[in-house]
Amino acid sequence: MAEMLQRPRVPKRIATVLVNSLKxxxxxxxxxxxxxxxxxxxxxxxxxxxxxxxxxxxxxxxVVGRYGSGKSxxxxxxxxxxxxKNFVVADADLSPxxxxxxxxxxxLATYRELxxxxxxxxxxxxxxxxxxxxxxxxxxxxxxxxxxMTPDQPGFEAEVERRIYAVINDLQELVHGFDFAxxxxxxxxxxxxxxxxxKAYVAKWFRGEYRTKTEAKSELGVNCIIxxxxxxxxxxxxARFLVGAGYAGLVxxxxxxxxxxxxxxxxxxxxxxxxxxxxxxxxxxxxAEYLGVxxxxxxQCVEDRRRGIYSYEALRSRLTQGRFGRxxxxxxxxxxxxxxxxxxxxxxxxxxxxxxxxxxxxxxERSLTEDDLIEFLQLELGRVGAETHITPxxxxxxxxxMLDIMWQDPSVTVAGLLGSGDFVHALPETNxxxxxxxxxxxxxxxx
Numbered sequence: 001m002a003e004m005l006q007r008p009r010v011p012k013r014i015a016t017v018l019v020n021s022l023k024x025x026x027x028x029x030x031x032x033x034x035x036x037x038x039x040x041x042x043x044x045x046x047x048x049x050x051x052x053x054x055x056x057x058x059x060x061x062x063v064v065g066r067y068g069s070g071k072s073x074x075x076x077x078x079x080x081x082x083x084x085k086n087f088v089v090a091d092a093d094l095s096p097x098x099x100x101x102x103x104x105x106x107x108l109a110t111y112r113e114l115x116x117x118x119x120x121x122x123x124x125x126x127x128x129x130x131x132x133x134x135x136x137x138x139x140x141x142x143x144x145x146x147x148x149m150t151p152d153q154p155g156f157e158a159e160v161e162r163r164i165y166a167v168i169n170d171l172q173e174l175v176h177g178f179d180f181a182x183x184x185x186x187x188x189x190x191x192x193x194x195x196x197x198x199k200a201y202v203a204k205w206f207r208g209e210y211r212t213k214t215e216a217k218s219e220l221g222v223n224c225i226i227x228x229x230x231x232x233x234x235x236x237x238x239a240r241f242l243v244g245a246g247y248a249g250l251v252x253x254x255x256x257x258x259x260x261x262x263x264x265x266x267x268x269x270x271x272x273x274x275x276x277x278x279x280x281x282x283x284x285x286x287x288a289e290y291l292g293v294x295x296x297x298x299x300q301c302v303e304d305r306r307r308g309i310y311s312y313e314a315l316r317s318r319l320t321q322g323r324f325g326r327x328x329x330x331x332x333x334x335x336x337x338x339x340x341x342x343x344x345x346x347x348x349x350x351x352x353x354x355x356x357x358x359x360x361x362x363x364x365e366r367s368l369t370e371d372d373l374i375e376f377l378q379l380e381l382g383r384v385g386a387e388t389h390i391t392p393x394x395x396x397x398x399x400x401x402m403l404d405i406m407w408q409d410p411s412v413t414v415a416g417l418l419g420s421g422d423f424v425h426a427l428p429e430t431n432x433x434x435x436x437x438x439x440x441x442x443x444x445x446x447x
Contacts, residue, residue, distance in 0.1 A: 009360065010031065010034050010356075010357050010360055010361075012360075012361060014030055014031040014034070015031070015357050015358075015360055015361040016361060017029075017030055017031060018030075018031045018034065018035060018357055019354075019357065019358060019361055019400060022035075022354070022396050022397065022400055023396075023397055023400040023401065023404075025068075025393055025397055026072075027072040027073050027075075027076050028076075029076060029124075029125070030124075032073070032076055032077050032080055033080075034353065034357065035350065035353050035354065035357070036077060037342065037346045037347075037349045037350045037353070038342045038343065038346040039070065039074055039077070039339075041332055042063075042074060042332065042337055042339065043074070043077060043078065043081070044332075045332040045333065045337065046061065046074075046078050046294065046337075047078075047081060049061060049292055050078075050081070050082055050085055050087065050248075050249075050251070050292060052292075053087070053248070053249045053251070053290055053291065053292040054085070054087075054248045054249055054290075056243075056289050056290060057286070057289070057290075058282065058283040058284075058286070058288040058289060058290070058291045058292065058293075059283055059291075059292045059293070060279060060280045060283035060284065060292075060293045060294075060295075060335060061293070061294045061295070061335060061336075061337060062257075062294075062295050062296065062297070062302060062319065062335060062336045062337065063075065063294060063295070063296040063337050063339065064296070064297060064298070064299055064302050064303075064336055064337065064338045064339065065296075065298070065299070065338065065339035066298060066299065066391060067298060067391065067393070068391030068392060068393030068394060069339050069341070069391045069392065069393075070339055070342070070391075070392055071255070071296040071297075071339065072255055072296065073392075074296075074339070075091070075253045075255060075294060075296055078251070078253070078294065079091060079119070079251070079253060080124075082251045082292075083119060083120060083121045083124055084121060085248055086121065086247055086248040087247060087248045087249050087250065087251050087292075088118060088119070088120055088128070088132065088242050088247050088249075088250050088251070089118075089119045089120075089250075089251045089252075089253065090114040090115065090117050090118045090119070090250065090251070090252055090253070091114070091117050091119075091252075091253035091254070091255070092110050092113035092114045092117060092253070092254055092255070093113075093254075093255045093256045094110065094254060094255070094256045094257060094258075094259040094260060095256065095259050096259060096262075097109055098110040098113055098259075099259070099260060099263070099268075099272050100232075100254075100260070100272045100275040100276060101228065101268075101271045101272045101274070101275045102228055102268070102271075102272075103228075103268075105228060106228070107228040107229075107231055107275070108208055108226065108227060108228045108231055110231070110254075111208050111226060111231035111232075111234070111235070112207060112208045112209070114235070114252060115129055115206065115207050115208065116207070118132070120132065120247070129203055129206060129207065130199070130203050132242065132245060132247075133184075133187055133199075133202075133203070133245075134191070135245065135246070136167075136244075136245035136246065137160075137164065137188060137191050139245065139246050140160050140163045140164055141160050143163070144156060144159045144160050144163065157192075161188075164188050165185070167184075167241070167244035167245070168181040168184050168185055168188075169181065170240070170244060171184075171237055171240055171241060171244075174233075174236065174237055174240065175230075175233045175236075175237075176224070176230060176233050176234060176237060177237060179222060179224045180234065180237045180241070182222060183202050183205055183206065183220070183222065184241070186198060186202050186220065187199055187202040187203075190202065198220075201219045201220050202220065204219075205220060205222070205225070205226070208225075208226040208231065210225040210226075211225075212225070213225055232275070232278070232279060235250070235252065235291070236282070236287075236288050236289075236291060238250060239288070239289065239290045239291040240289055240290060242290065243289075243290045248290075249290035249291065249292065250290060250291050250292070251291075251292040251293075251294070252291070252292065252293045252294070253294050253295075253296075254293070254294070254295040254296070255295075255296050255297075256296075256297070257295055257296065257297030257298075257301050257302070257309070258297050258298050258300075258301040260272045260273070260297075260301065260309075261297070261298075261300065261301035261304065261307055261308055261309075266307075269307065269311070270311075270312060273309055273311070273312035273315055274312070276295070276309065276312075276315060277312065277314050277315050277318075279293055280315070280318065280335070297309075299338070302319075302336070318335070319335055319336050342392055344377070344381075347377055347381075347392070347395060348370075348373055348374065348377060350392070350395075350396070351373050351376065351377065351395070351396075351399050352370070352373055354396065354399060354400065354403070355368050355373065355399075355403065358400065358403045358404075358407070362407050364407065368414060372414045375414065376399060376402065376414075377395070380394075380395050380398060380399075381395075402417060405417065
């Protein structure tokens with residue numbers, strides 16, 4: 001039986017975000033450690049990737065699971081771990097307007113979203129681009145001052161400039177590195193001269209907001225802009241620069257791969273899968289440095305041989321499971337991590353945590369016992385089709401709804417609510433409409 005543990009007190013601000021986000025079916029960006037259960041093996045595997053990235057390597061992983069199985073939750077958990085390890089993290093959800101490649105700016109739109117969500121330990125909510133650039137310069141100045149030189153000494157600015165340009169020059173050997181270095185140089189000069197307008201123009205360029213080379217030429221004097229075709233090259237440059245700026249590296253999180261699967265035009269889909277192949281090969285062949293990439297999607301959008309990633313033979317041959325994996329052995333060192341369902345015991349621990357957080361948020365003494373929680377899970381998971389169609393998202397959403405009803409109406413009891421028709425548990429939507437043929441795999445709930 002799960003032990004009744006003394007839970008850490010959750011601040012009301014975080015508890016509000018947790019309860020509202022989870023009831024709405026979305027993953028909160030804060031407070032995840034308070035509700036994390038299970039996934040230890042998957043998290044450990046992805047944290048090992050971060051160690052590789054910090055040492056100058058690169059990694060590329062796919063996280064695959066059904067809707068509501070915890071893909072986004074796992075990505076957000078890794079996001080928090082990465083920021084805690086001094087990585088810069090950028091995340092983006094793909095959509096019809098945001099792809100990896102497109103003819104109408106969809107690839108550039110993804111780049112813009114990644115840069116907009118650029119996050120660090122001190123700026124976890126995103127928008128950290130200018131913070132990173134300013135910290136880079138301030139860090140070099142502090143480093144020089146820490147070696148005994150003071151800002152009023154004649155050689156101070158010269159030494160700072162020498163170290164700044166050492167970082168810049170290191171980038172020029174890479175594809176588009178000369179242009180990237182030139183913009184960094186412009187930002188440094190504008191910083192020294194107090195030219196906020198030029199700093200804003202450079203930040204605009206790094207965000208990919210220039211639509212024409214003419215516009216960039218008139219404001220910055222450069223003949224290049226970031227485009228659909230080359231945005232990934234600038235991501236690699238950014239990763240290298242961040243290390244020179246004092247960070248451990250760059251981690252890119254891309255969710256909702258299903259939006260590539262939904263592209264109606266087969267040629268457009270193939271171009272997007274080709275971009276994935278390029279990124280994957282770069283990571284495994286050493287052409288990218290200090291860069292980690294994690295993409296997530298459903299099994300169908302990855303494994304479908306007609307429209308999914310596996311329809312691109314070069315990717316299928318690299319990503320498909322070997323014989324031993326198909327026989328039930330889990331290989332967490334493989335490029336594709338397939339999420340397994342949470343165990344009954346893990347679900348019990350999860351709903352117990354949520355019950356404590358809800359009670360703390362609304363200021364009442366938790367009255368639900370472990371038997372009440374088990375009874376709820378037996379009802380939730382004991383339906384026909386639960387084994388294949390019920391995910392943690394549905395369990396969490398129904399549980400918080402139950403807690404809300406009981407808090408608003410103190411006369412309602414757990415037994416009365418769960419045992420009546422007032423608390424309706426609807427089966428999640430399915431694509432095949434074949435629920436009646438699925439065996440009730442969770443009818444016997446045991447701990």
